[in-house]
Amino acid sequence: MSKNAAKLSVLTANRLGDGTIVYLDFEGAWNENIAEAAVANSPDEVRALEDRGAYDSAHNLVVEPYLIEIREVEGRIEPIRYRERVRAGGPTILEDVPGYVSPVAVVRQAHHGDGIYGADGDRGQQARPRAEPVEARTRTLTPAEAA
Numbered sequence: 001m002s003k004n005a006a007k008l009s010v011l012t013a014n015r016l017g018d019g020t021i022v023y024l025d026f027e028g029a030w031n032e033n034i035a036e037a038a039v040a041n042s043p044d045e046v047r048a049l050e051d052r053g054a055y056d057s058a059h060n061l062v063v064e065p066y067l068i069e070i071r072e073v074e075g076r077i078e079p080i081r082y083r084e085r086v087r088a089g090g091p092t093i094l095e096d097v098p099g100y101v102s103p104v105a106v107v108r109q110a111h112h113g114d115g116i117y118g119a120d121g122d123r124g125q126q127a128r129p130r131a132e133p134v135e136a137r138t139r140t141l142t143p144a145e146a147a
Contacts, residue, residue, distance in 0.1 A: 007041070007069055008039050008040070008041050008069065008070045008071065008072070008077070009039070009040045009041075009046055009049070009067040009068065009069055009070065010023055010024070010034065010037040010038065010039055010040070010049075010067070010068055010070055010077070011023065011024040011037070011038070011040075011049040011050070011052070011053050011065055011066070011067055011068075012024075012034075012037075012065065012066060012067075012068055012084070012087070013030070013053060013056075013057070013062035013063060013064055013065035013066070014062060014063045014064065015030060015061070015062055015063075016060050016061060016062055016063050020032055021087050021088070022062060023036065023037035024037060024038055024049060024052060024053065024056075024065075025037055025038055026038045028052060030056070030061065030062060034070075034077060034079070034088040035076060035077065037077065039070065039077065040067075046067065049067065050065075050067065053065030053066075068080075068081065068084045069081070
């Protein structure tokens with residue numbers, strides 16, 4: 001991008017109630033869709049976005065509002081930085097990727113004992129002896145042993 005080219009920006013934050021990524025839209029509301037975001041292309045518009053973000057943050061609507069640079073690509077806006085593209089588009093790991101396990105499935109397996117561990121928790125291997133409780137391994141030292 002040329003140094004003389006106008007930089008386009010949108011304001012993003014996380015909604016305080018649920019942590020969802022949101023963008024300030026033209027109506028002054030926080031929207032989950034970056035396509036609805038108000039685009040600032042002048043210093044005055046940038047200040048207006050920042051002021052609104054500070055106001056909404058002070059009133060506990062959003063957390064940590066900040067500007068991100070965007071560009072127009074085929075009639076739609078897209079963040080320049082990869083981190084912001086991931087935030088706008090969602091996770092880059094898909095369920096059809098080999099080896100991907102949904103975090104919900106992992107939690108469900110851990111609670112029900114039906115994952116890689118058997119019902120007795122031994123991974124299908126021979127049962128291992130359990131360690132004795134810490135209390136059984138400790139003893140009080142005699143004064144002679146302590147010295």
